[in-house]
Amino acid sequence: MTPKRGLFLVNLGSPDSPSVPHVRRYLDQFLNDPYVIDIPWVFRKLLVNGIILNTRPKKSAHAYSKIWTEQGSPLLTHSRELTKKVSEKLTGIPVVLGMRYGNPSIDQGLQQFKDQGITDLKIIPLYPQLAYASTESVRAEILRVLEKMNYQPRLEWVNDFYDHPRFIGAVAAKIKPVWEQKKPDALLLTYHGIPERHLTKPELKNEGCLVGNTCCDTITDKNRNCYRAQCYATSRALTQALGLQPHQVITSFQSRLGRTPWIKPYTDFVLKDLPVKGVKRLIAASPSFVADCLETLEEINMTYRESFLEGGGADFEYVECVNSSDEFVNTIATL
Numbered sequence: 001m002t003p004k005r006g007l008f009l010v011n012l013g014s015p016d017s018p019s020v021p022h023v024r025r026y027l028d029q030f031l032n033d034p035y036v037i038d039i040p041w042v043f044r045k046l047l048v049n050g051i052i053l054n055t056r057p058k059k060s061a062h063a064y065s066k067i068w069t070e071q072g073s074p075l076l077t078h079s080r081e082l083t084k085k086v087s088e089k090l091t092g093i094p095v096v097l098g099m100r101y102g103n104p105s106i107d108q109g110l111q112q113f114k115d116q117g118i119t120d121l122k123i124i125p126l127y128p129q130l131a132y133a134s135t136e137s138v139r140a141e142i143l144r145v146l147e148k149m150n151y152q153p154r155l156e157w158v159n160d161f162y163d164h165p166r167f168i169g170a171v172a173a174k175i176k177p178v179w180e181q182k183k184p185d186a187l188l189l190t191y192h193g194i195p196e197r198h199l200t201k202p203e204l205k206n207e208g209c210l211v212g213n214t215c216c217d218t219i220t221d222k223n224r225n226c227y228r229a230q231c232y233a234t235s236r237a238l239t240q241a242l243g244l245q246p247h248q249v250i251t252s253f254q255s256r257l258g259r260t261p262w263i264k265p266y267t268d269f270v271l272k273d274l275p276v277k278g279v280k281r282l283i284a285a286s287p288s289f290v291a292d293c294l295e296t297l298e299e300i301n302m303t304y305r306e307s308f309l310e311g312g313g314a315d316f317e318y319v320e321c322v323n324s325s326d327e328f329v330n331t332i333a334t335l
Helices: 020-031 041-067 074-089 106-115 132-149 165-182 196-200 227-241 267-273 294-310 326-334
Strands: 005-011 095-099 120-125 154-157 186-192 249-254 281-285 315-318
Touching: 005 074, 005 106, 005 132, 020 041, 041 294, 074 095, 074 326, 095 106, 106 132, 120 132, 165 227, 165 281, 165 315, 165 326, 186 227, 186 267, 186 294, 196 227, 227 249, 249 267, 249 294, 267 294, 281 294, 294 315
Parallel strands: 005 095, 005 120, 120 154, 186 249, 186 281, 281 315
Antiparallel strands: none
């Protein structure tokens, strides 16, 4: 029997609208994921349902309203366009989009493959760097849904693509014209942060994480699945692709939640120090996201821009994500 192949692209997701009820429902699903807030179930419920969902939805809804477009969520719009373009490139192979939280759901996507009789399924979580709270959460949810559906296609996973030449080329193609036009003092590469404890999860099989200041300087067999090490590897690859010097590129981590230690350096702290150090003209990009979303459009391009300029910076330019650019479509098709 000839195998029927399919490609499943999975991204994080977003609420159905920027209304408080829709944002609350989205956050309920997102924050109650044990891969995101990895504490015992009872304490997670008390924290999320007893505290966070009583305060955060209104604030988050306001933030979403500032980036919402006529087409809806930017993340969903870009992800759908990417799926469409990849489908056109991979003739004869069904390409389906699913969101880990919200719609279209992973359940809906897998049902489409089952209905089409797909026997060989390739899965690409749209996260360049592997992380417990993102990549591993997608894996666990897909396996859970497949078991519930009694559907057993052969699975092939793309765990990461943080240093894939085509991905690096796609990101560099976005940054280069902005760098040449603006001629900034530095390039800030700000990645989504994660709790430090996620780096040492046994299932990721990392060794030596958070030991000393050089553990992320190279990728080795011991830290191959380390999110922080992969982020720094992306930064090094982009530095080389753009023909920049290491001192011209700054790596940092954003979007902290809670009081536990997250991976450092923190982007908001870095931005406060840069004008003092003479960096007045800055461009910023976030290679941990492939589609523009709340964290890039509101947090980086609005909040961080304001913070940098108020702190003495003279110019701040945000570089959009790869979204559905031809270079990134080719990246996914190649993967």
